[in-house]
Amino acid sequence: MTKKKPVSENALRHLNPSDLRGVAQLATQATRGVTRIVEGVHQSVYDSMGVPGGPATGQTRGMTGLVYKSIHGVTQLVGKALDVALTGLMPLLDASAKGQPGSPQRETVLAILNGVLGDHLVASGNPLAIPMTLRHQGHALRWAVEPRPASLAGAAPKVLLMIHGLCMNDLQWHTEKDGKVVDHGETIAAALGYTPIHVRYNTGLHTSQNGHQLAAELEQLVMHWPVPLEEITVLVHSMGGLLIRSALYYAQQEGLTWPRHLKNIVFLGTPHHGSPLERAGNWVDTILGSTSFTAPFARLGKLRSAGITDLRYGHVLDADWQGHDRFHRKPDSRVPLPLPEGVACYAVAATLADQRSTLADRLTGDGLVPLHSALGEHDDPARTLIFAKESQWITFNTGHMQLLSRPEVTQQVLKWLTPAAP
Numbered sequence: 156m157t158k159k160k161p162v163s164e165n166a167l168r169h170l171n172p173s174d175l176r177g178v179a180q181l182a183t184q185a186t187r188g189v190t191r192i193v194e195g196v197h198q199s200v201y202d203s204m205g206v207p208g209g210p211a212t213g214q215t216r217g218m219t220g221l222v223y224k225s226i227h228g229v230t231q232l233v234g235k236a237l238d239v240a241l242t243g244l245m246p247l248l249d250a251s252a253k254g255q256p257g258s259p260q261r262e263t264v265l266a267i268l269n270g271v272l273g274d275h276l277v278a279s280g281n282p283l284a285i286p287m288t289l290r291h292q293g294h295a296l297r298w299a300v301e302p303r304p305a306s307l308a309g310a311a312p313k314v315l316l317m318i319h320g321l322c323m324n325d326l327q328w329h330t331e332k333d334g335k336v337v338d339h340g341e342t343i344a345a346a347l348g349y350t351p352i353h354v355r356y357n358t359g360l361h362t363s364q365n366g367h368q369l370a371a372e373l374e375q376l377v378m379h380w381p382v383p384l385e386e387i388t389v390l391v392h393s394m395g396g397l398l399i400r401s402a403l404y405y406a407q408q409e410g411l412t413w414p415r416h417l418k419n420i421v422f423l424g425t426p427h428h429g430s431p432l433e434r435a436g437n438w439v440d441t442i443l444g445s446t447s448f449t450a451p452f453a454r455l456g457k458l459r460s461a462g463i464t465d466l467r468y469g470h471v472l473d474a475d476w477q478g479h480d481r482f483h484r485k486p487d488s489r490v491p492l493p494l495p496e497g498v499a500c501y502a503v504a505a506t507l508a509d510q511r512s513t514l515a516d517r518l519t520g521d522g523l524v525p526l527h528s529a530l531g532e533h534d535d536p537a538r539t540l541i542f543a544k545e546s547q548w549i550t551f552n553t554g555h556m557q558l559l560s561r562p563e564v565t566q567q568v569l570k571w572l573t574p575a576a577p
Contacts, residue, residue: 262324266358270322273359274461287356287368289376290325295355298375307350312385314376315340315349318356318369320393320424321462325353328392330560339565340390347572349388352376358394359460363473366401373402373413388419388572392559393524394466396425401471403495414495421501421568423558424521427540428528429468429487469528491537501546501571503564504529505553521555546571 269276269285276284288295291307317340319325329338344351354372356365377384389399399420406414464481468489475489494500505521520526527533530547531540548567550558558564 259326262326266324266327267322270358270462271460273357274361275359277357277360285324285355285357287354287365287372289372290353290355291350293326296352296376298379307381310381311348311350312382313347313349314380314384314387315344315351316354316373316387316389316399317351318354318389318391318395318398319358320391320395321358321466323358323392325355328353328559332560335562337560337562337565339559339568342565343390343569343572346569354395354398356398357462359462361461361473361476362394362397362465362470363401363405363475364461365398366405366471369398369402370406370409370411370413373406374411377413377416384416386418387413387416388421389417390421390423390568391425392423393425393555394462396420396422396427397465397469397471400492400495403498404472404492417495417498419499419501419572420495421503421571422529423503423564424505424524424529424555425502426466426524426528427469427531428533428538430466430524430528487538489538494531494540494542499546499571500540500542501548501568502530502542503548503550503558503567505550505555505558507552507554509551511549521553521558523555 265283265285268283273284275281290296296307317325317328319327328340329336331337340351340353343349354369356369358365373387391399403414403417461476461481465476468475468487470476470489471492472490479485479488504524504526506526507519507522511526520529526549530549531542533539550561550564550567553561
């Protein structure tokens with residue numbers, strides 16, 4: 156009988172050495188954050204008794220303030236000591252793990268963490284932050300180090316670019332259910348002669364920040380592709396659709412060359428006009444901040460990333476969020492951005508219902524994205540995205556994540572992308 160490994164041992168084998176430093180940083184920041192919340196509640200009680208607070212809102216004074224200040228100081232000191240120690244150990248630990256790809260379990264956890272806290276990870280220099288990379292056969296394409304990666308030998312003149320959604324990674328395009336494997340990209344690439352390229356990115360950053368990065372990465376791809384590039388077709392899921400629209404806009408603004416090769420974009424469940432769940436989250440922020448006793452807990456709602464708050468209305472451009480408090484409730488003020496001219500655009504929308512109705516279209520949708528948002532429909536004609544009727548397809552009794560595992564979705568995309576017979 157094989158001895159079962161302890162849970163902790165099974166979990167640790169998925170960690171990379173740099174993960175230890177990243178986790179230590181998050182633990183330190185979490186301890187300080189919880190302490191600030193507790194002190195805020197403490198001062199709220201004092202406020203109701205007429206006891207004055209410290210120099211800043213939510214701070215206590217006197218002996219109580221000194222205790223909280225000591226906790227902050229000790230936590231910061233311990234955190235810095237851990238960071239210094241782990242930074243010194245990382246070169247030794249990384250030497251043995253160099254070149255070893257992360258396990259799917261680790262990559263899934265990292266993707267979720269980056270989706271929720273990705274902007275914070277970048278701002279604090281945390282090594283758990285995911286850098287944007289273009290990937291082929293599971294490996295990042297490092298143009299500066301290896302201009303023509305060996306894995307691209309035999310590359311086709313047509314690229315199928317695949318972009319995942321919030322809290323996800325490129326590995327999740329490959330799904331298995333009931334013993335059957337579904338991978339839209341691999342099936343389409345094999346049938347139509349594309350070379351599949353995946354984008355992996357930090358979904359917690361603003362969509363437009365990722366848009367700038369992706370525009371630059373695709374320019375590098377065109378410059379270093381081993382054969383003359385004829386076509387780029389893009390297949391996106393969820394937030395990935397907002398990202399490619401952003402990247403294309405900034406590429407055109409900067410006069411980059413890759414948009415000339417862009418032929419098709421297929422959107423799967425993209426929240427073009429946002430998701431009601433994020434709008435509900437914004438209401439929670441407002442409600443928590445409405446009284447002195449609950450205000451300290453509003454910090455918890457403001458942990459969510461810029462990428463998530465961008466999904467309130469479907470932000471795509473810098474102008475959609477710059478100069479605004481992203482947690483302040485306000486009406487939709489996005490700059491209207493139509494679908495790109497000269498590019499064939501297709502929309503797959505899903506609904507958990509078995510037929511269309513007002514409730515299913517506007518609220519239920521696929522559980523995360525309303526049907527009208529996925530189809531680009533909007534009450535304001537200036538914001539409506541015009542998809543041709545034959546370029547829209549609705550799948551019923553289907554949830555948001557099931558869009559990645561339904562063979563009928565693959566078949567519909569193939570139908571759209573297969574060239575018409577002469």
